[in-house]
Amino acid sequence: MLRITRQSDYAIALTSAMSRNADRVWSSAELARITGLPYPMVAKILKILHGSGILATKRGVKGGYRLAREPSSISVAEIIESVEGPIALTDCVRGRGLCDYEKECVSRSSWAIVNRKIYEVLSSISIAEMRSEGG
């Protein structure tokens, strides 16, 4: 249905919650509580975001996650890509040789353009802005 996955949605909710207090360290449990999202998913997603360098971590007691950069410099596109991989409406704009119908296809470059425009939309909004009521 032209949608992001629930994981991306959660990831944006989580980082955008963290952006309220960017220097703080938040534990998974705490973030699950604040956002109301299921703890195991929260833990899983935070690990992924750390793997992409969006979050910094501190292990052990009093440890947790915090945003690795300024919240206003982290875009929605970046979060989605971290969790889902490259943003691509169709296979043909993801890489080479992924589509069986490539020979008959005359739409490839058009898809690339549509895709780039959508990427621009998602890059233009930061997780900090996702917190506000007016975008």
Place this chain on the structure above:
Amino acid sequence: MLRITRQSDYAIALTSAMSRNADRVWSSAELARITGLPYPMVAKILKILHGSGILATKRGVKGGYRLAREPSSISVAEIIESVEGPIALTDCVRGRGLCDYEKECVSRSSWAIVNRKIYEVLSSISIAEMRSEGG
């Protein structure tokens, strides 16, 4: 992965192939041959597009489908909506009361804005333009 379904992709390929000769009547079998897509899916998708009024049909021998309107007036957004339902990145912009975490959510109106922008991108390109090599 922020993608349209294969059905939408097929639907755009099909209508965009038909747009080459907008007044012609094409049978399912013929379109499957031309595009190289699997016949049963082609037949299924064309029925759906007819149900949404995007295609007109003629039954019986020498029957088939043709575009109900000018190809330049049929947008990619319209095709996707016909096949997948409303374009919505998240549940919260699809209707009311669909999200369990609505109380904690401060992003709803931001999502609505992102969503509208993406809808605009997909509305701005016609199936006729999807045929060209330059968008």
Place this chain on the structure above:
DNA sequence: CTAAATCTGTACTATTATAGTTCTATTTGA
């Protein structure tokens, strides 16, 4: 008036992606 080509509609199965869980290991602070 019959046969073949074509759409109509629905129901079904298979496959894949996503969501969500669980468990063990490692690190750190008190």
Place this chain on the structure above:
DNA sequence: TCAAATAGAACTATAATAGTACAGATTTAG
């Protein structure tokens, strides 16, 4: 040393999508 926390991987369950099948209705050609 113990408890709180992340790290990492493997696993199961669920839901969405892809794809198939079939009986029915309509139209044209002969």
